[in-house]
Amino acid sequence: MNQGNSEEKKLSSFKRGNVNFDLLRPEGGIVRIEKAEEGDSSAYIKKSKRGQFDKNRKSNPVGIFYIASWIFMAFSSSVFIVFMIISDGGILWLATLPVAISVLLWSLVMLALIVARPR
């Protein structure tokens, strides 16, 4: 039963959305929620959407160094894998393959997230 409860807790906490998506936020300083005037439904929809996203917190978007380091990781891991294939080295090189593939895929996922963020 304990395990079932913990699974349910995990699910409910995930549903609440406690994942920090700060890295996906648009660049710029603090964006405050502006209350829409009554009757202006189009403005309300736009501003409330932006407001839900920011919640008056200080914007902490990813910098150029952050993006460059992910690009570097993706590039270096792919070069490492190609080098591993070309060099025809020892058996133990094969043991590093999971690390190299994980780094490559993870950095590509992060780059895709960063590129797809709203600007």
Next chain:
Amino acid sequence: MLMSGLLTKKNLSDWDLRNEMNKVNVRWAVFLFTILYLYSLYFTGSRGFAELFEDFNFRFISLTAATVIVCNFIYNLILIRLKNKDQYIHPSMKYASMIFDLFIVTLLLIPTGGRESMFFLLYIVVMLSNGMRYGMRLAVIGILIFNIFYVLFLLYQFYPSLEIKGMNSEILKVIGVWVVGLYIGYLSRRFQILQNDVDKYRNLLKKHLENASSESNQN
């Protein structure tokens, strides 16, 4: 899990139990073909797909066969008992059975041609079987364990030499299994999402039909 759309412990356990029983049957089928092929190689003395090593003898084939028969039979009995008593299956059982399968495949590679053995394809069968049933997590763990087993197998075959000719082909083979495993995990995830959507619409339709029938009864 997929049947009712709810992630309750009971549903997860039922899903695991059904899959594990199915895996046991698949294991019997693959085992039968493999062991018949190995015995035919031994008794006819033919070469097979790759050169057979000195380790390939009657004792090896019989011991491997006995190990698989005993383990699979005991596992089958455990699963039947759990099903009959309507008990939960522990989530780690699926990992254990997958590791057992990968271990047996690695064992088969040793005398049947080593790195050139055709039984390498069985790794992909194990990946497919587990990845399609359980999704991305099990697929990734399976590939990692396969990677470790394969490195250990190559070390066993070539030790004390750590450098072998044509290592790039080995790396490409392992990368191939990685790609297959990850792709299977991805497809399985897509299938699960689609299945959940279908379940959602089915429940919605059921609810509306029930409402409609109750309204017509009242009228």
